[in-house]
Amino acid sequence: MTQSTTTRGQAAPTEGGPPARAGRAVAVRFAATHTLPVLVRDLVGLRPRPLRTGATLGRPRWSAATLRALRARHGGAPVLLRGPTGPTLVLLDPRDLPRFHESPASELAAHPPDKCRAPGAAAGRPTGDEDHDDLRARRREVNEIVLASGSPVHPSCGPFLAVIADEAGRLNAPRTLGLARARQAVTRAARRIVLGDTAAEDEELAGWLDRLDAGGDRRGPRGTAETLHEKAGARIARYAAAAEPYTLVGRARRHPDPAGTLDPVGQALHWLRALDTVPTVLLRTLLLLAAHPAEQDAACAEARSADAAKGELPRLRACVQETLRLYPVVPDLVRVTVTETEWWGVRHPAGTSVLLPALFHQRDPEHVPAADVFVPARWTSPASRADLRMAPFGHGAGRCPGDRLGLLVVAGFCAEVLRGHRIRDGRPALDPVGPLPAALDPRRIRLTLTRR
Numbered sequence: 001m002t003q004s005t006t007t008r009g010q011a012a013p014t015e016g017g018p019p020a021r022a023g024r025a026v027a028v029r030f031a032a033t034h035t036l037p038v039l040v041r042d043l044v045g046l047r048p049r050p051l052r053t054g055a056t057l058g059r060p061r062w063s064a065a066t067l068r069a070l071r072a073r074h075g076g077a078p079v080l081l082r083g084p085t086g087p088t089l090v091l092l093d094p095r096d097l098p099r100f101h102e103s104p105a106s107e108l109a110a111h112p113p114d115k116c117r118a119p120g121a122a123a124g125r126p127t128g129d130e131d132h133d134d135l136r137a138r139r140r141e142v143n144e145i146v147l148a149s150g151s152p153v154h155p156s157c158g159p160f161l162a163v164i165a166d167e168a169g170r171l172n173a174p175r176t177l178g179l180a181r182a183r184q185a186v187t188r189a190a191r192r193i194v195l196g197d198t199a200a201e202d203e204e205l206a207g208w209l210d211r212l213d214a215g216g217d218r219r220g221p222r223g224t225a226e227t228l229h230e231k232a233g234a235r236i237a238r239y240a241a242a243a244e245p246y247t248l249v250g251r252a253r254r255h256p257d258p259a260g261t262l263d264p265v266g267q268a269l270h271w272l273r274a275l276d277t278v279p280t281v282l283l284r285t286l287l288l289l290a291a292h293p294a295e296q297d298a299a300c301a302e303a304r305s306a307d308a309a310k311g312e313l314p315r316l317r318a319c320v321q322e323t324l325r326l327y328p329v330v331p332d333l334v335r336v337t338v339t340e341t342e343w344w345g346v347r348h349p350a351g352t353s354v355l356l357p358a359l360f361h362q363r364d365p366e367h368v369p370a371a372d373v374f375v376p377a378r379w380t381s382p383a384s385r386a387d388l389r390m391a392p393f394g395h396g397a398g399r400c401p402g403d404r405l406g407l408l409v410v411a412g413f414c415a416e417v418l419r420g421h422r423i424r425d426g427r428p429a430l431d432p433v434g435p436l437p438a439a440l441d442p443r444r445i446r447l448t449l450t451r452r
Helices: 024-044 053-057 060-073 094-102 129-147 157-167 179-195 203-219 225-242 248-253 264-275 278-290 293-304 306-310 314-326 358-362 382-386 403-420
Strands: 079-083 086-090 333-337 341-343 346-348 353-356 421-427 446-451
Touching: 060 358, 094 353, 129 248, 129 264, 157 179, 157 306, 157 403, 179 203, 179 225, 179 248, 179 264, 179 278, 179 403, 203 225, 203 264, 225 248, 225 264, 248 264, 264 403, 278 293, 278 314, 278 403, 278 421, 278 446, 293 306, 293 314, 293 403, 293 421, 314 403, 403 421
Parallel strands: 086 353
Antiparallel strands: 079 086, 333 353, 341 346, 421 446
């Protein structure tokens, strides 16, 4: 892609010319309004914690204003910024989305190749690039089979929905629903879906995962992080040996692995961590439905229909996808150039970070209709899954293989709540017609449930 002119702002970089660069003041502003909040979020992990830092620093509207100003100033060309992690090429024009999502790993990798280590490999024993790439591809194949990424509804849909219905009783008992109860119900369901019913009460395993998510898996010395991994792995293996066939580890256990290198059951740690994002998405979806009574009534009707037992729930899935468009779990996607790469006529060396600000593009009023409004109907079109402007689960080779399972779990919990209750009051209060807030802290969400 070698655009050299533009109709807006300044001229784009010319063939072989210098890259568009942000000045020091803009780089500092970008770091303060965008990079720093992301780093804070990564440091405290995906699980919401009693910490105000992320909520205070993470001002998405400030970040969006910074990115819009950069796009206007440089005519949409990718902008090179220098920050605490080195040079980063920020993609601001929707025309760059196809290349970002469709480039092979040999051009844009998820991690710097020289720092990659095969999942499950022993510490201190790096795997060669070719071996690593092959093993990662085969493990992704296992994930896609176990998670049934190509199926509209997971083969274990019936048992999974039964688990969700059983655990959802913890959500519906008191009148007020908040994050603590949502996490309790969802994490129990997640352990049963991944590991089987015998794991439902294992709060110790949940505590180990909490500690790993807090950063111990990256920075802890021997005896902390690695010991936690070993403990969690041994506990998961014990559950896997007795897991019901419909569970994720039960399905993984049946996958052929003659060489013993795939460790499909070991992926359970990743599945549990992925499902740990469900409580946040669940609360935000229900809060948005509380602010849109007509949509809530339609979702309730679907939850009470005969088709709900099949797990299809297209309307509720659309509500969940729209929630993720407005408030994605991963607001930024990052790749690293493997070789020298050209963007808009400018060459960038291998090892350059390429950042796609997904949240910015998903809520970009210049390219997304009603960008700051809750419009689930936009997801009912078959073309919505391929719309590169909106990537709550990614696209191409980087698409999350568990996207449909995640939608099933969140929509299933929403259906259980709405089937017997109306959400009459949601806090914080949202304007049903005006622009929605740029961020919703799940720790501050309170939902009042009343019997229908």
